Amino acid sequence: MKSASKHAQPPNQTSPAAEPETMVAMNEALLLASLRQHELAETAESQNTQLQEEISERKLTETALHRVQVQLSDHAEELEALVAERTAELTATNRQLEAFVYSIAHDLRAPLRAMQGFSDLLVAEAGSALNEACRDYAQRINRSAQFMDALLCDLLAFSRVSQQRVELTPVNLATVAESVLSRLQKDIEVHGAHVDSIGPWPVVLAHEPTLAQVLFNLMCNAMKFTGAGVAPRVRLWTERRGEFIRLWVEDNGVGIALSYQEQIFRLFTRLHGEQYSGTGVGLAIVQKGVERMSGRVGVESAPEQGSRFWFELREA
Amino acid sequence: MSTPRSILLVDDSENDRLLMRAAFKKAGFDIPVQEARNGEEAIAYLQGAAPYSDRGRFPLPTVMLMDLNMPMKNGFDILAWVRNEPGLKRLSVIVLTASMRAEDVERAFDLGANAFLVKPGNLDALTAMICSLRDWLQINHFPPLGVR
Numbered sequence: 403m404k405s406a407s408k409h410a411q412p413p414n415q416t417s418p419a420a421e422p423e424t425m426v427a428m429n430e431a432l433l434l435a436s437l438r439q440h441e442l443a444e445t446a447e448s449q450n451t452q453l454q455e456e457i458s459e460r461k462l463t464e465t466a467l468h469r470v471q472v473q474l475s476d477h478a479e480e481l482e483a484l485v486a487e488r489t490a491e492l493t494a495t496n497r498q499l500e501a502f503v504y505s506i507a508h509d510l511r512a513p514l515r516a517m518q519g520f521s522d523l524l525v526a527e528a529g530s531a532l533n534e535a536c537r538d539y540a541q542r543i544n545r546s547a548q549f550m551d552a553l554l555c556d557l558l559a560f561s562r563v564s565q566q567r568v569e570l571t572p573v574n575l576a577t578v579a580e581s582v583l584s585r586l587q588k589d590i591e592v593h594g595a596h597v598d599s600i601g602p603w604p605v606v607l608a609h610e611p612t613l614a615q616v617l618f619n620l621m622c623n624a625m626k627f628t629g630a631g632v633a634p635r636v637r638l639w640t641e642r643r644g645e646f647i648r649l650w651v652e653d654n655g656v657g658i659a660l661s662y663q664e665q666i667f668r669l670f671t672r673l674h675g676e677q678y679s680g681t682g683v684g685l686a687i688v689q690k691g692v693e694r695m696s697g698r699v700g701v702e703s704a705p706e707q708g709s710r711f712w713f714e715l716r717e718a
Numbered sequence: 719m720s721t722p723r724s725i726l727l728v729d730d731s732e733n734d735r736l737l738m739r740a741a742f743k744k745a746g747f748d749i750p751v752q753e754a755r756n757g758e759e760a761i762a763y764l765q766g767a768a769p770y771s772d773r774g775r776f777p778l779p780t781v782m783l784m785d786l787n788m789p790m791k792n793g794f795d796i797l798a799w800v801r802n803e804p805g806l807k808r809l810s811v812i813v814l815t816a817s818m819r820a821e822d823v824e825r826a827f828d829l830g831a832n833a834f835l836v837k838p839g840n841l842d843a844l845t846a847m848i849c850s851l852r853d854w855l856q857i858n859h860f861p862p863l864g865v866r
Binding site: 504508509511512513514515516518519520522523526548551 | 731733734736737740787815816817819837839840841842844
Protein backbone atom coordinates (compact mmCIF):
# COMPACT_ATOMS: atom_id res chain seq x y z
CA MET A 403 0.00 0.00 0.00
CA LYS A 404 2.73 2.38 0.92
CA SER A 405 4.65 2.00 -2.30
CA ALA A 406 1.39 2.25 -4.21
CA SER A 407 0.45 5.63 -2.66
CA LYS A 408 3.89 7.05 -3.39
CA HIS A 409 3.63 5.92 -6.91
CA ALA A 410 0.23 7.60 -7.16
CA GLN A 411 1.35 11.12 -6.32
CA PRO A 412 2.30 12.65 -9.70
CA PRO A 413 -1.20 12.70 -11.32
CA ASN A 414 -2.55 14.69 -8.30
CA GLN A 415 -0.08 17.45 -8.85
CA THR A 416 -0.91 17.88 -12.54
CA SER A 417 -4.65 18.49 -11.95
CA PRO A 418 -5.27 22.24 -12.49
CA ALA A 419 -9.05 22.75 -12.17
CA ALA A 420 -10.11 21.67 -8.73
CA GLU A 421 -9.21 23.08 -5.41
CA PRO A 422 -5.91 21.55 -4.56
CA GLU A 423 -6.86 19.96 -1.20
CA THR A 424 -10.13 18.53 -2.37
CA MET A 425 -8.52 17.37 -5.56
CA VAL A 426 -5.83 15.60 -3.63
CA ALA A 427 -8.36 13.93 -1.38
CA MET A 428 -10.51 12.91 -4.37
CA ASN A 429 -7.53 11.67 -6.25
CA GLU A 430 -6.43 9.70 -3.31
CA ALA A 431 -9.88 8.25 -2.90
CA LEU A 432 -10.04 7.41 -6.59
CA LEU A 433 -6.65 5.92 -6.49
CA LEU A 434 -7.53 3.89 -3.45
CA ALA A 435 -10.71 2.74 -5.13
CA SER A 436 -8.91 1.76 -8.28
CA LEU A 437 -6.29 0.02 -6.23
CA ARG A 438 -8.98 -1.75 -4.28
CA GLN A 439 -10.66 -2.69 -7.53
CA HIS A 440 -7.42 -3.97 -8.89
CA GLU A 441 -6.80 -5.82 -5.71
CA LEU A 442 -10.29 -7.29 -5.78
CA ALA A 443 -9.84 -8.29 -9.39
CA GLU A 444 -6.59 -9.95 -8.52
CA THR A 445 -8.17 -11.74 -5.61
CA ALA A 446 -11.10 -12.75 -7.76
CA GLU A 447 -8.78 -14.01 -10.42
CA SER A 448 -6.69 -15.94 -7.98
CA GLN A 449 -9.85 -17.28 -6.38
CA ASN A 450 -11.10 -18.19 -9.79
CA THR A 451 -7.90 -19.99 -10.59
CA GLN A 452 -8.07 -21.73 -7.26
CA LEU A 453 -11.68 -22.66 -7.88
CA GLN A 454 -10.84 -23.99 -11.29
CA GLU A 455 -8.02 -25.96 -9.78
CA GLU A 456 -10.40 -27.26 -7.17
CA ILE A 457 -12.93 -28.15 -9.81
CA SER A 458 -10.45 -30.04 -11.90
CA GLU A 459 -9.12 -31.66 -8.74
CA ARG A 460 -12.64 -32.65 -7.79
CA LYS A 461 -13.20 -33.96 -11.30
CA LEU A 462 -10.08 -36.04 -10.91
CA THR A 463 -11.31 -37.29 -7.54
CA GLU A 464 -14.69 -38.06 -9.02
CA THR A 465 -13.11 -40.02 -11.83
CA ALA A 466 -10.97 -41.88 -9.34
CA LEU A 467 -14.00 -42.49 -7.14
CA HIS A 468 -15.96 -43.79 -10.07
CA ARG A 469 -13.10 -46.08 -10.97
CA VAL A 470 -12.98 -47.40 -7.40
CA GLN A 471 -16.73 -47.86 -7.40
CA VAL A 472 -16.55 -49.88 -10.57
CA GLN A 473 -13.71 -51.90 -9.10
CA LEU A 474 -15.71 -52.42 -5.93
CA SER A 475 -18.74 -53.63 -7.75
CA ASP A 476 -16.50 -55.90 -9.83
CA HIS A 477 -15.04 -57.25 -6.60
CA ALA A 478 -18.51 -57.71 -5.13
CA GLU A 479 -19.55 -59.66 -8.18
CA GLU A 480 -16.40 -61.77 -7.98
CA LEU A 481 -17.07 -62.40 -4.30
CA GLU A 482 -20.66 -63.36 -4.97
CA ALA A 483 -19.53 -65.74 -7.68
CA LEU A 484 -16.95 -67.20 -5.29
CA VAL A 485 -19.55 -67.64 -2.55
CA ALA A 486 -21.92 -69.30 -5.00
CA GLU A 487 -19.13 -71.58 -6.17
CA ARG A 488 -18.15 -72.52 -2.61
CA THR A 489 -21.78 -73.11 -1.68
CA ALA A 490 -22.16 -75.40 -4.67
CA GLU A 491 -18.96 -77.23 -3.65
CA LEU A 492 -20.24 -77.60 -0.08
CA THR A 493 -23.62 -78.82 -1.26
CA ALA A 494 -21.89 -81.36 -3.47
CA THR A 495 -19.68 -82.49 -0.56
CA ASN A 496 -22.73 -82.78 1.63
CA ARG A 497 -24.50 -84.86 -0.97
CA GLN A 498 -21.42 -87.07 -1.29
CA LEU A 499 -21.35 -87.50 2.49
CA GLU A 500 -25.01 -88.47 2.51
CA ALA A 501 -24.40 -90.95 -0.29
CA PHE A 502 -21.44 -92.30 1.67
CA VAL A 503 -23.54 -92.75 4.80
CA TYR A 504 -26.23 -94.46 2.76
CA SER A 505 -23.71 -96.84 1.25
CA ILE A 506 -22.47 -97.65 4.76
CA ALA A 507 -26.00 -98.57 5.72
CA HIS A 508 -26.68 -100.51 2.59
CA ASP A 509 -23.43 -102.13 1.56
CA LEU A 510 -21.69 -102.74 4.89
CA ARG A 511 -24.77 -104.11 6.56
CA ALA A 512 -25.40 -106.71 3.85
CA PRO A 513 -22.40 -108.95 4.72
CA LEU A 514 -23.23 -108.55 8.42
CA ARG A 515 -26.73 -109.80 7.75
CA ALA A 516 -25.18 -112.87 6.13
CA MET A 517 -22.78 -113.48 9.05
CA GLN A 518 -25.57 -113.21 11.58
CA GLY A 519 -28.00 -115.27 9.53
CA PHE A 520 -25.67 -118.12 8.64
CA SER A 521 -24.11 -118.46 12.08
CA ASP A 522 -27.67 -118.61 13.45
CA LEU A 523 -28.49 -121.30 10.89
CA LEU A 524 -25.30 -123.21 11.68
CA VAL A 525 -26.20 -123.44 15.35
CA ALA A 526 -29.87 -124.15 14.62
CA GLU A 527 -29.25 -126.93 12.09
CA ALA A 528 -25.98 -128.49 13.21
CA GLY A 529 -25.86 -127.40 16.84
CA SER A 530 -26.26 -130.92 18.19
CA ALA A 531 -23.47 -132.22 15.95
CA LEU A 532 -21.04 -129.52 17.07
CA ASN A 533 -19.05 -129.77 20.25
CA GLU A 534 -19.31 -127.07 22.90
CA ALA A 535 -16.25 -125.14 21.64
CA CYS A 536 -17.51 -125.03 18.05
CA ARG A 537 -20.94 -123.86 19.13
CA ASP A 538 -19.19 -121.12 21.09
CA TYR A 539 -17.20 -120.10 17.98
CA ALA A 540 -20.36 -119.83 15.91
CA GLN A 541 -21.99 -117.77 18.63
CA ARG A 542 -18.97 -115.47 18.80
CA ILE A 543 -19.24 -114.83 15.06
CA ASN A 544 -22.91 -114.06 15.58
CA ARG A 545 -22.35 -111.70 18.50
CA SER A 546 -19.52 -109.89 16.73
CA ALA A 547 -21.67 -109.34 13.67
CA GLN A 548 -24.48 -108.09 15.90
CA PHE A 549 -22.07 -105.72 17.62
CA MET A 550 -20.80 -104.36 14.33
CA ASP A 551 -24.37 -103.89 13.19
CA ALA A 552 -25.08 -101.92 16.38
CA LEU A 553 -21.95 -99.85 15.72
CA LEU A 554 -23.09 -99.04 12.18
CA CYS A 555 -26.61 -98.18 13.35
CA ASP A 556 -25.18 -95.83 16.00
CA LEU A 557 -22.83 -94.22 13.48
CA LEU A 558 -25.78 -93.68 11.16
CA ALA A 559 -27.72 -92.09 14.02
CA PHE A 560 -24.73 -89.84 14.79
CA SER A 561 -24.40 -88.77 11.18
CA ARG A 562 -28.14 -88.14 10.95
CA VAL A 563 -27.99 -85.91 14.04
CA SER A 564 -24.96 -84.08 12.59
CA GLN A 565 -26.35 -83.56 9.12
CA GLN A 566 -30.10 -83.39 9.17
CA ARG A 567 -31.81 -80.02 8.95
CA VAL A 568 -32.67 -78.91 12.47
CA GLU A 569 -35.45 -76.36 12.83
CA LEU A 570 -36.15 -75.25 16.38
CA THR A 571 -39.81 -75.08 17.35
CA PRO A 572 -41.57 -74.98 20.74
CA VAL A 573 -41.59 -78.54 22.08
CA ASN A 574 -43.40 -79.66 25.20
CA LEU A 575 -40.89 -81.51 27.40
CA ALA A 576 -43.77 -83.45 28.99
CA THR A 577 -44.69 -85.05 25.65
CA VAL A 578 -41.08 -85.95 24.87
CA ALA A 579 -40.37 -87.37 28.36
CA GLU A 580 -43.57 -89.40 28.21
CA SER A 581 -42.86 -90.86 24.76
CA VAL A 582 -39.23 -91.69 25.64
CA LEU A 583 -40.28 -93.43 28.86
CA SER A 584 -42.96 -95.44 27.10
CA ARG A 585 -40.43 -96.47 24.44
CA LEU A 586 -38.12 -97.61 27.28
CA GLN A 587 -40.84 -99.43 29.23
CA LYS A 588 -39.46 -102.85 28.34
CA ASP A 589 -35.86 -101.92 29.26
CA ILE A 590 -37.09 -100.40 32.53
CA GLU A 591 -38.73 -103.71 33.38
CA VAL A 592 -35.71 -105.78 32.29
CA HIS A 593 -33.37 -103.67 34.45
CA GLY A 594 -35.86 -103.60 37.34
CA ALA A 595 -35.32 -99.84 37.30
CA HIS A 596 -37.25 -97.27 39.26
CA VAL A 597 -37.78 -94.07 37.30
CA ASP A 598 -38.97 -90.87 38.97
CA SER A 599 -40.19 -88.42 36.40
CA ILE A 600 -40.49 -85.30 38.54
CA GLY A 601 -40.74 -82.34 36.18
CA PRO A 602 -41.93 -79.63 35.91
CA TRP A 603 -42.01 -79.86 32.11
CA PRO A 604 -41.90 -76.43 30.43
CA VAL A 605 -41.92 -75.81 26.69
CA VAL A 606 -38.45 -75.46 25.12
CA LEU A 607 -37.08 -74.55 21.70
CA ALA A 608 -35.96 -77.82 20.18
CA HIS A 609 -36.07 -80.25 17.29
CA GLU A 610 -38.36 -82.94 18.64
CA PRO A 611 -36.77 -86.09 17.12
CA THR A 612 -33.29 -84.92 18.19
CA LEU A 613 -34.49 -84.04 21.68
CA ALA A 614 -36.14 -87.47 22.02
CA GLN A 615 -32.91 -89.16 20.87
CA VAL A 616 -30.85 -87.16 23.41
CA LEU A 617 -33.13 -88.02 26.33
CA PHE A 618 -33.38 -91.65 25.17
CA ASN A 619 -29.60 -92.06 25.15
CA LEU A 620 -29.18 -90.42 28.58
CA MET A 621 -31.92 -92.66 30.03
CA CYS A 622 -30.30 -95.81 28.54
CA ASN A 623 -26.96 -94.87 30.09
CA ALA A 624 -28.57 -94.08 33.44
CA MET A 625 -30.00 -97.60 33.59
CA LYS A 626 -26.97 -99.35 32.11
CA PHE A 627 -23.97 -98.33 34.20
CA THR A 628 -25.03 -99.66 37.60
CA GLY A 629 -23.01 -101.70 40.08
CA ALA A 630 -23.53 -105.47 40.19
CA GLY A 631 -26.87 -106.36 41.73
CA VAL A 632 -27.96 -102.75 42.09
CA ALA A 633 -31.37 -101.83 40.73
CA PRO A 634 -31.16 -98.56 38.79
CA ARG A 635 -32.89 -95.53 40.26
CA VAL A 636 -33.29 -92.66 37.81
CA ARG A 637 -34.63 -89.19 38.56
CA LEU A 638 -35.66 -86.68 35.93
CA TRP A 639 -36.33 -83.06 36.73
CA THR A 640 -35.89 -79.57 35.33
CA GLU A 641 -34.54 -76.30 36.59
CA ARG A 642 -35.00 -72.81 35.18
CA ARG A 643 -31.67 -71.03 34.58
CA GLY A 644 -32.24 -67.58 33.09
CA GLU A 645 -33.59 -68.04 29.58
CA PHE A 646 -32.68 -71.73 29.65
CA ILE A 647 -34.34 -74.85 30.99
CA ARG A 648 -31.92 -77.43 32.35
CA LEU A 649 -33.06 -81.04 32.34
CA TRP A 650 -31.31 -83.34 34.81
CA VAL A 651 -30.98 -87.12 34.49
CA GLU A 652 -29.68 -88.50 37.77
CA ASP A 653 -28.71 -92.13 38.36
CA ASN A 654 -27.31 -94.29 41.17
CA GLY A 655 -24.72 -95.90 38.90
CA VAL A 656 -20.97 -96.43 39.07
CA GLY A 657 -20.18 -92.76 38.43
CA ILE A 658 -17.39 -91.16 36.42
CA ALA A 659 -14.07 -89.84 37.72
CA LEU A 660 -13.56 -86.12 37.12
CA SER A 661 -10.62 -86.75 34.76
CA TYR A 662 -12.89 -88.65 32.34
CA GLN A 663 -15.87 -86.34 32.42
CA GLU A 664 -14.89 -84.41 29.32
CA GLN A 665 -13.76 -87.24 27.08
CA ILE A 666 -16.87 -89.38 27.55
CA PHE A 667 -18.70 -87.09 25.11
CA ARG A 668 -16.24 -87.92 22.33
CA LEU A 669 -17.05 -90.40 19.57
CA PHE A 670 -16.03 -94.02 20.34
CA THR A 671 -14.92 -93.22 23.88
CA ARG A 672 -15.70 -96.02 26.32
CA LEU A 673 -14.62 -96.18 29.97
CA HIS A 674 -15.56 -99.78 30.59
CA GLY A 675 -14.60 -103.09 29.02
CA GLU A 676 -16.98 -105.87 28.20
CA GLN A 677 -18.64 -105.51 31.57
CA TYR A 678 -20.94 -102.92 29.97
CA SER A 679 -21.91 -103.36 26.34
CA GLY A 680 -21.78 -100.26 24.17
CA THR A 681 -20.37 -98.67 21.08
CA GLY A 682 -19.09 -95.39 22.54
CA VAL A 683 -21.36 -93.33 20.33
CA GLY A 684 -24.34 -92.61 22.61
CA LEU A 685 -22.99 -89.55 24.44
CA ALA A 686 -21.41 -88.18 21.25
CA ILE A 687 -24.92 -88.20 19.79
CA VAL A 688 -26.19 -86.44 22.95
CA GLN A 689 -23.58 -83.70 22.68
CA LYS A 690 -23.96 -83.22 18.94
CA GLY A 691 -27.76 -83.21 19.23
CA VAL A 692 -27.83 -80.61 22.01
CA GLU A 693 -25.28 -78.51 20.15
CA ARG A 694 -27.45 -78.59 17.01
CA MET A 695 -30.32 -77.27 19.14
CA SER A 696 -28.13 -74.36 20.40
CA GLY A 697 -27.95 -75.82 23.90
CA ARG A 698 -25.31 -77.07 26.33
CA VAL A 699 -24.62 -80.39 27.97
CA GLY A 700 -22.62 -81.51 31.00
CA VAL A 701 -22.22 -83.93 33.85
CA GLU A 702 -21.63 -83.92 37.61
CA SER A 703 -20.33 -87.19 38.95
CA ALA A 704 -17.89 -89.03 41.17
CA PRO A 705 -16.95 -92.72 41.29
CA GLU A 706 -19.51 -94.82 43.19
CA GLN A 707 -21.65 -91.70 43.68
CA GLY A 708 -23.86 -91.93 40.64
CA SER A 709 -23.99 -89.38 37.83
CA ARG A 710 -26.11 -86.36 37.06
CA PHE A 711 -26.15 -85.58 33.37
CA TRP A 712 -27.81 -82.37 32.27
CA PHE A 713 -28.60 -80.45 29.12
CA GLU A 714 -29.97 -76.97 28.65
CA LEU A 715 -32.27 -75.65 25.97
CA ARG A 716 -33.79 -72.19 25.54
CA GLU A 717 -37.27 -71.83 27.00
CA ALA A 718 -39.91 -71.20 24.33
CA MET B 719 -58.39 -120.00 -1.63
CA SER B 720 -59.56 -119.74 -5.18
CA THR B 721 -56.22 -119.57 -7.02
CA PRO B 722 -52.91 -121.21 -6.15
CA ARG B 723 -50.54 -118.58 -4.89
CA SER B 724 -46.85 -118.11 -5.47
CA ILE B 725 -44.10 -115.64 -4.74
CA LEU B 726 -41.40 -114.27 -7.00
CA LEU B 727 -38.30 -113.25 -5.04
CA VAL B 728 -35.99 -110.83 -6.90
CA ASP B 729 -32.61 -110.27 -5.23
CA ASP B 730 -29.07 -110.12 -6.60
CA SER B 731 -27.54 -111.24 -3.30
CA GLU B 732 -27.18 -115.01 -3.11
CA ASN B 733 -26.71 -114.76 0.66
CA ASP B 734 -29.98 -112.93 1.06
CA ARG B 735 -31.85 -115.39 -1.20
CA LEU B 736 -30.47 -118.27 0.85
CA LEU B 737 -31.44 -116.60 4.12
CA MET B 738 -34.91 -115.87 2.76
CA ARG B 739 -35.28 -119.56 1.86
CA ALA B 740 -34.24 -120.52 5.40
CA ALA B 741 -36.70 -118.02 6.86
CA PHE B 742 -39.51 -119.27 4.58
CA LYS B 743 -38.77 -122.78 5.83
CA LYS B 744 -38.64 -121.71 9.48
CA ALA B 745 -41.91 -119.84 9.09
CA GLY B 746 -43.56 -122.96 7.67
CA PHE B 747 -44.30 -121.10 4.44
CA ASP B 748 -46.07 -123.57 2.15
CA ILE B 749 -46.46 -121.29 -0.89
CA PRO B 750 -44.05 -121.91 -3.79
CA VAL B 751 -41.25 -119.35 -4.08
CA GLN B 752 -39.54 -118.67 -7.42
CA GLU B 753 -36.33 -116.69 -7.64
CA ALA B 754 -34.84 -114.17 -10.03
CA ARG B 755 -31.27 -112.93 -9.61
CA ASN B 756 -31.64 -109.52 -11.23
CA GLY B 757 -33.97 -107.15 -13.03
CA GLU B 758 -33.56 -108.77 -16.45
CA GLU B 759 -34.43 -112.20 -15.09
CA ALA B 760 -37.42 -110.80 -13.24
CA ILE B 761 -38.77 -109.13 -16.38
CA ALA B 762 -38.15 -112.26 -18.48
CA TYR B 763 -39.94 -114.33 -15.84
CA LEU B 764 -42.95 -112.00 -15.74
CA GLN B 765 -43.11 -111.91 -19.57
CA GLY B 766 -42.97 -115.70 -19.69
CA ALA B 767 -39.93 -115.45 -21.96
CA ALA B 768 -37.42 -118.31 -22.21
CA PRO B 769 -36.43 -120.06 -20.01
CA TYR B 770 -39.63 -119.20 -18.09
CA SER B 771 -42.18 -119.93 -20.83
CA ASP B 772 -43.72 -122.90 -19.04
CA ARG B 773 -46.38 -121.23 -16.86
CA GLY B 774 -47.03 -124.55 -15.17
CA ARG B 775 -43.53 -124.53 -13.75
CA PHE B 776 -43.15 -120.74 -13.63
CA PRO B 777 -46.59 -119.34 -12.73
CA LEU B 778 -47.32 -115.63 -12.63
CA PRO B 779 -46.70 -114.71 -8.98
CA THR B 780 -49.34 -113.46 -6.57
CA VAL B 781 -46.75 -111.21 -5.00
CA MET B 782 -43.31 -110.06 -6.13
CA LEU B 783 -40.79 -109.51 -3.29
CA MET B 784 -38.12 -107.29 -4.74
CA ASP B 785 -34.80 -105.76 -3.70
CA LEU B 786 -34.13 -102.19 -4.86
CA ASN B 787 -30.38 -101.92 -5.25
CA MET B 788 -29.42 -104.27 -8.07
CA PRO B 789 -27.03 -103.92 -10.99
CA MET B 790 -28.34 -103.09 -14.49
CA LYS B 791 -32.11 -102.89 -14.01
CA ASN B 792 -32.80 -101.95 -10.40
CA GLY B 793 -36.01 -102.32 -8.42
CA PHE B 794 -37.38 -98.95 -9.54
CA ASP B 795 -36.87 -99.91 -13.20
CA ILE B 796 -38.73 -103.19 -12.70
CA LEU B 797 -41.54 -101.42 -10.85
CA ALA B 798 -41.93 -98.80 -13.58
CA TRP B 799 -41.97 -101.52 -16.25
CA VAL B 800 -44.53 -103.66 -14.36
CA ARG B 801 -46.95 -100.73 -13.92
CA ASN B 802 -46.82 -100.07 -17.66
CA GLU B 803 -47.68 -103.63 -18.61
CA PRO B 804 -51.46 -103.98 -18.94
CA GLY B 805 -51.31 -107.61 -17.82
CA LEU B 806 -49.17 -106.89 -14.75
CA LYS B 807 -50.23 -103.49 -13.53
CA ARG B 808 -52.20 -105.02 -10.65
CA LEU B 809 -49.37 -107.29 -9.50
CA SER B 810 -48.68 -106.81 -5.79
CA VAL B 811 -45.11 -105.62 -5.40
CA ILE B 812 -43.35 -105.56 -2.03
CA VAL B 813 -40.04 -103.77 -1.86
CA LEU B 814 -37.57 -105.59 0.42
CA THR B 815 -34.38 -103.61 0.75
CA ALA B 816 -31.37 -103.22 3.05
CA SER B 817 -31.95 -99.73 4.35
CA MET B 818 -34.68 -97.20 4.61
CA ARG B 819 -34.15 -93.92 2.86
CA ALA B 820 -37.14 -91.57 2.96
CA GLU B 821 -36.73 -90.61 -0.70
CA ASP B 822 -36.63 -94.30 -1.73
CA VAL B 823 -39.87 -95.01 0.14
CA GLU B 824 -41.55 -92.06 -1.57
CA ARG B 825 -40.27 -92.99 -5.01
CA ALA B 826 -41.29 -96.66 -4.59
CA PHE B 827 -44.85 -95.72 -3.66
CA ASP B 828 -45.00 -93.08 -6.41
CA LEU B 829 -44.10 -95.84 -8.87
CA GLY B 830 -46.85 -98.06 -7.46
CA ALA B 831 -45.24 -100.28 -4.81
CA ASN B 832 -47.71 -101.93 -2.43
CA ALA B 833 -45.39 -102.19 0.57
CA PHE B 834 -41.88 -101.25 1.66
CA LEU B 835 -39.96 -103.57 4.00
CA VAL B 836 -36.41 -103.35 5.35
CA LYS B 837 -34.40 -106.57 5.56
CA PRO B 838 -34.02 -107.41 9.25
CA GLY B 839 -30.55 -108.00 10.69
CA ASN B 840 -31.09 -111.46 12.11
CA LEU B 841 -32.85 -114.65 11.16
CA ASP B 842 -35.46 -114.53 13.93
CA ALA B 843 -36.63 -111.10 12.87
CA LEU B 844 -36.64 -112.18 9.21
CA THR B 845 -38.70 -115.25 10.09
CA ALA B 846 -41.17 -113.09 12.01
CA MET B 847 -41.48 -110.86 8.95
CA ILE B 848 -42.16 -113.87 6.70
CA CYS B 849 -44.84 -115.08 9.15
CA SER B 850 -46.60 -111.71 8.83
CA LEU B 851 -46.33 -111.96 5.06
CA ARG B 852 -47.88 -115.45 5.13
CA ASP B 853 -50.79 -114.19 7.27
CA TRP B 854 -51.33 -111.23 4.96
CA LEU B 855 -51.34 -113.53 1.90
CA GLN B 856 -54.06 -115.58 3.56
CA ILE B 857 -56.40 -112.73 4.37
CA ASN B 858 -55.83 -110.45 1.39
CA HIS B 859 -57.89 -110.51 -1.83
CA PHE B 860 -55.80 -110.36 -4.98
CA PRO B 861 -57.17 -109.29 -8.35
CA PRO B 862 -56.66 -111.64 -11.33
CA LEU B 863 -53.63 -110.82 -13.47
CA GLY B 864 -53.21 -111.06 -17.19
CA VAL B 865 -56.57 -109.36 -17.87
CA ARG B 866 -56.20 -106.64 -20.46
